[in-house]
Amino acid sequence: MKQHYSIFTLARNAVSYHEKWTEAWRSPDPKPSYDVVIVGGGGHGLATAYYLAKEHGITNVAVIEKGWLGGGNTGRNTTIVRSNYLWDESAHLYEHALKLWEGLSQDLNYNVMFSQRGLLSTAHTVHDMQALRRRVYAIQLNGIDSEILTREQVAEYCPILDCSPTARYPVFGASLQRRGGVARHDAVAWGYARGADARGVDIIQNCEVTGFKIENGKITGLETTRGSIGAKKVGVVVAGHCGVLAGMAGFRLPIESHPLQAMVSEPIKPVLDCVVMSGQVHVYVSQSDKGELVFGAGIDSFNSYSQYGSPPVVENMLNALTELFPIFSRLRFLRQWGGIVDTCPDASPIIGKTPVENLFFNCGWGTGGFKATPGSGHVFAHTIATGEPHKLAAPFALERFTTGYLIDEHGAAGVAH
């Protein structure tokens, strides 16, 4: 039984100088075989394992992570959570996730600090406004919260945003999703890991998958840097490295891996209470609970596997930031990093079966999959457990690139995070 986390247990442990806390998850050696092996210890992989155990009673499960938990995009992203997507398929999937976010801390008994502080997407041209209206009307008719703000309302909602009509790209208005916000990324990985571990899932770090064992078109196990592991089913959730893993399994994915950068400023007292995203003046920003401004923009255009971006992108990002928020000019940026994002041609994920029987992939979340973490894990667990796609995941099958049933979220998504 896991130690319960609460203010009372904190106080009780304070008496013993916090020396009685136990580890949040075990670090077992891999067993010879599992019912399900999840490759990739990011948020999506860990959530999948958690829901496999919790919702489907499948507990003979391992999560295999080549480095440390959450060390991929989960621990590098700017944590924007929203469900204001244009197309029905996406809206329902991300809204499913958003609903899970709303009870996640309690479900996991781990505070993931999901902060529904509101998310503002600004429009800067007449055309932007049309696209924005189209998206908001669609979201509303899907029964999801979203509203349109005029320039005056934007200025009131986020007073430090430059709304002057003389700006190079003046703010025309914005969409607002009040239920959108941010969460604490590491806590999501750790909370799911702890929850999965409590239900019997083995979490194995520092173990890289180097190959698959496939017999007669069916998966039977994996090769790893810590030996072979047998598996009845395998779910691969490795984000930027999905192309590499698909290669090991003998098929290709319509995915390109790009660096995506983000950065934080030094911590300051609260100045920005919501998330602001602008597609035209390309940047998005929020302020962490620690006080750092967290911001990012678009991908580096070259393909790469090194978690490292190029400096011109940073310049453009900071440029855009001071344009929208002239008062940030004298602040300093503190830390810059990159992750490798798996971008799909239609900017939507791929969830489901593969040409190899019992091998499932969940990837292609690109620049915007953090927000989906609980939903993605939830539908993927269902897909693995039942062998058939969850109804919310079905449209996102790999076959859509054969049929042409694309779910193109580029056009109306603005900044895709």
Next chain:
Amino acid sequence: MTQVNRLPHGGRVDSSKPLRFVFDGRPYEGYQGDTLASALLANGVVLVGRSFKYHRPRGILSAGAEEPNALIQLGQGNRSEPNLRATQIELYEGLVAESQNRWPSLTTDVGAVNSLFHRIFPSGFYYKTFMWPKTFWMKYEHFIRRMAGLGKCPTEPDPDRYDKLHAHADALIVGAGPAGLAAALAAGRAGARVILVDEQQEMGGSLLSDRQAVIDGVSAAQWVANALAELRAMPEVTLLPRTVAFGYYDHNLVSLMERVTDHLPPTSPEALNQPRQRLWRVRAKDVILATGAIERPMVYIDNDRPGCMLASAAQTYVNRYGAAPGKRAVIMTNNDTAYQVALDLVDAGVSVAAIVDARENAEGELVATARARGIEVLGNHAITRVGGKLAVREVEVRRLTGDGKSVSSDGRTITCDMVLSSGGWQPTVHLFSQARGKLKWNQDILAFVPDKLLPGQNNHSVGAARGAFALTDCLVDGFAAGTAAAHAAGHTEPAGSTPVAGAEPAHSPMREMWVMPSGKPLGHDGKHFVDYQNDVTAADVALAHREGYRSVEHLKRYTTMGMATDQGKTSNINALALMADLRGVAIPEVGTTTFRPPYTPVTIGAFAGIDKGDFLDPIRKTPLHSWHEQHGAPFETVGQWHRAWYYPKPGETMHDAVNREVKAVRTSVGIVDASTLGKIDIQGPDAAWFLNMVYTNAWSKLEPGRCRYGLMLGEDGMVMDDGVTSRIAENHFHMTTTTGGAARVMAWLEDWLQCEWTDKKVYLTSVTEQWAVIGISGPMSRKLLSEVAPDLPLDDQSFPHLSFRDGVVAGVKCRIFRITFTGEATYELNMAPSYAMHVWRALMQAGEKYGITPYGTEAMHVLRAEKGFIIVGQETDGTTTPQDLGMDWIVSKQKPDFLGKRSLQRSDTKRPDRKHLIGLLTEDPNEVLPEGAQIVAELKDKPPMEMIGHVTSSYYSPNCGRSIAMALVKNGRNRMGETLYMPYDGKVVKAKVTEPKFYDPEGARING
């Protein structure tokens, strides 16, 4: 004014130039050459800040970039700036500084109650609580946010200017200590182009605080002065003091930030006449990293009390700034370097109560000298208590026992007002690591040192930056690296000989000692700080380990160790050594966290430089822009362009003006500035083949002199751009693209040519700005043109629709295209931009009798919508096929291939009931739907409702006398006559499905 701790002698500050400054509302005085930190110390101020989490009182730990504690809000009003390190702020007359993160004052800070509850606030406590009741997180968070943060953001925009530039060098040398200066001398004398940078105001590095060293027979200070004088005289050498090299990127690109005016009173004329800071992007053939080393504090109990300082920092304050950090020091060390500090202090008249040395047998030259000078040396001892809260008052020391893991039960109290500690030195490997070099552990100096370089990154770490601390080694290293860099760049002039250092005392071995026992279990009474700013203690590291956050990255993220504004410069090694100990593995096995840019935080505004406001993105204006302006047109932003939107006459609304313009085109003649259209000149023997590939229709048979409309698809079969392309000659075409899509199309075409069709001979040139375009459209357009171009035959035979002719219009050579976007007879006159205004005026004048009417983009949109012509990006959104638009006629069935063809064969793309472009007529003819309105077939009381499409274009059409709209609707072509619903903004509008053509469906008006 009393500078109580200013030393009577020594230091490089200029006591003839006193400067007044204010800290927390109180006036003080310092000298030219002081930092804010040295000036505060000289004034006896030791309490300067509060820590992030516990609001513990803090003093000054260091004398440089690594400072975690002394963070300052500097300046006032729109020039106020948070989180600056007092150790790096140069004093100027009138400086105003304030401490941060305290309320109401630094000495009585209410936030310090956190300290009382510290027992229930260990690392990561917030993950374990604030979860009940469920909806309360936002309330807790509000509170937490207000407690967190450090300084304050300015409330007004930044009034200062910034600059940025590129530079190239044979050798970029980072750090102007002995190693860097030696490197610069060697490279500069050999004739190389050198950039030497140092983050400090004065170059010289450690030599500026060194009173013992002798180089080439002169004092260190003299040698520095000589070296700088020599370097300054070299034309190819650039010296950049006050400049930090903060980022090392691929292919030896290093970013520098130069603080140009930060040391000046901000409103002095000298400051206002220059950019405040300058961002340099330097591409260097070789980078010489002479970045020195950073001293580690020792982790003893309550090692954060104001007055606890790095030993070397105290030495710097005394020797370089002539400011004593206190009157009486206790020094805690595990190595020899602190002994020299003790000797320098004593020399300067500051008393040293004792040196507490963790080593069991502290012996050697320096130890002996210290003893000889009467300094008490307590070997094998530890500090076990620090007395005093707002300032150190005393310490207790005890003998170490049991392998240094415990202490004797009896202690001795020593009165002192500062505790100086040295836990050894960590080479400043940040830039080396940013360049993705690999580190290795050196057990002798207990530090990580550079090991392997990443190929393509050409750099050399020299002197202390590679763990070679002796002065001789620094000089030899630096000189050799400078010579090598110059030679590699082909510069071989004689460079003289390596500077020679005088004799240096030998150093005895260190003791590996990561935490000093205090007689109580860690965390039980008092705190052993590892990361000062973020209040991470040795007990927190142990907690992280206990809870399984054992990877160095988990340790960092769980405890926030190393994530403060100092990025762990003084704490990282201590923390990971503690973790290694807990895990029972060697330190290198734990590894370091990634060193990320920037080395020290850099100003955001400097990255924008001058690229802000109107320079954020160039504003593109047509050659006729001023005319539109003079005629009152508001402008619409389309991509980077500003296009005339409509031309209101006095008293007219937009609606009135647009109706008038639209009507004029249909009844007489309108004139439009279409210069923004993207234009690409395409030449080469494979040009026709190329067009066949990038457009859906066939181009081979198009005759020279003729024009054709084309659709371009993406690989996914979706429409990406459209436009008219004309054949100028057999191997020469003139392509037009949409205004907004021009750059994208150009890049797309080049991508195919350069990456896929490399054997084809096709050459593209963007000529968007080489041709101005004036369109005249309407029944009178031919008549008008004939008057200004009398030599041009205009009958339908000689100049049919979809052809072009070269001719002279109003005396100007023009290329005239007969194509239409309004459905009326239209001539698009292309000419050199400098003549455009002349031609426009001539047309206006000649057209006056016909009531020629300038029309803007809005009227243009209405006109084309009346005809059902699409706009890419409006009727399409990246999910629209030609068939969806009802444009199957433009997709060749014969061509073997074109981009997107294969995708059009996919089952879903072929589906007959996809979304089709249709027309919508609202029930109320005066109701103009908003573009973007969603469409439902079955209306429900409330969402969710199934959407079947959306309105893509919608206008009031004066020619139809009602509103018109186009929409993409599921299976729309089979819904003709159906009524659909548009619920939006709390209302529902009904409309009937029609063909998306509202005016002149037969196209009869094309010939005027």
